Amino acid sequence: MPLPFLTADRAFDASAEDIALPFDDHDKWRRPYRPGPWRVAAAASMLLLASFILLAGMVIAFAGELSGAAVCLGLALVVIACALRLLRLGAWVSRRGVRRVGFFTTTTVPWNQVTAVRTVQQPVKWLGFPRTVQGQALIVVRQGGGTIAPLLTDSNADFLARGEAFDRAADTVEAWGDEYRRR
Template identity: 60%
Template sequence: MPLPFLTADRDLDLETPAADSAALPHDEPDHWRRPYRPGPWRVGAAAVFLLLASFVLISATIIAMAGSLPGAAACALLGAVLIALAVRLLRVGVWVSARGLRQVNLLRTATEPWSAIAAVRTRQQPVRWLGLPRTVQGQSLIIERTQGEPLRPLITDHNGDFLSRPEAFERAADVLEAWAAEYRD
């Protein structure tokens, strides 16, 4: 069952002529939006962290009822960290707006204004499989900046959002390239 409220790609029905005219059909281009849905690997990992957090919070409750408040506080803090990690893991990805392109990582966020971007294009190159050190041959979407070195690949066809979903990768790459073409000028 699709969840159309998750991202702006709910309106990307390719049979309608309005879908071809805009990079992402929505009313407010100034809001940061992810042009693709989070993949099953990313959602599954976040669900495991939330499940683990629920067990830790239940154990914090049991420890508090047993009378050891410092231990319960430590467990509650660990549960809060696990919940924050799960939420941040779901936010990881590429976000776009009329102001620029934002690359959200687990611990860091980088924003590039459209004026600093020379090109956004797809390239065949070795890519990491699910972010692990193992590399495989695949496609990646890269940003070439007007000054300086290119940024690390934005998205790859073997990351947590697009593994086993090549059509979703192609659609996300096309949408990101369309945003770059529309707002870079």
Template identity: 55%
Template structure:
């Protein structure tokens, strides 16, 4: 008779009920898993399958380019090897930025990471975070559909561009995960603003 071994992996439950991740005695830390340091930057949600799949598709040609660099290096073509290494480094950097895009929180503030830029706001600079119904971009493409967006309003100006929507690469086809992540970010803002 075989006895199944159960290994708890709390990081796999980020898109499920986040209350299960919080300690029973501490209700203020609903979005931070038990093992995570609150002073470090982290997301209120894990990357969605579309985001991870897109990054994997970018890494495929990077592997081919690295193999081409190896072949060129063995053949003695140093300029070709250098070009291939630079191209592979650019593709790997793009894949990492694709995965890291999103809304990040810590005890210091809120960070909105995009593909090529980031905006970091300290908690006093964040006026509010709200979920609104509006036209949103489908998977970041020019096509728009009606959906929900999590808007970050600055204390000294208007809102930041909507980065987290229910039709982006993290939440397409996962409306419950979007609701949980939006509630968790709103709770974190209320905790630090209050």
């Protein structure tokens, strides 16, 4: 089963040309960076936990307790759904705008409502926990001065200890913004 949200866009392959928007189909929502190792490790751990829950449910079902097996199946499905949602978190771009996908909410801002996409120094959450550290964040400034939560930070699960990857991703999102805000 192909999982397109796990594959890296060809903008970051070694053989790709050095252009910001190398895709033929700009209408498709794309994440302009690879998911980070912390995010992938957390999702893999959740899927491992789900496999143990499913195994426990199978043992319970063979023991004849079908209601307990159904509870295990439901719990495993919830854990699998959370792992898949965790992999979808992040910034997504297309010709239509920029999208910030959170665990529970998704915010989409059309490019015609964006006045600036820029990297700023500010306190950012460390791996999404309440603890903040000084770092860089990619923010979107909407018309009227409003902002949404940072699209990317250098201390989130995708870019922790990967400064170059953060810079590449921020530059790519800024390039998408520069290209489509003009239209």
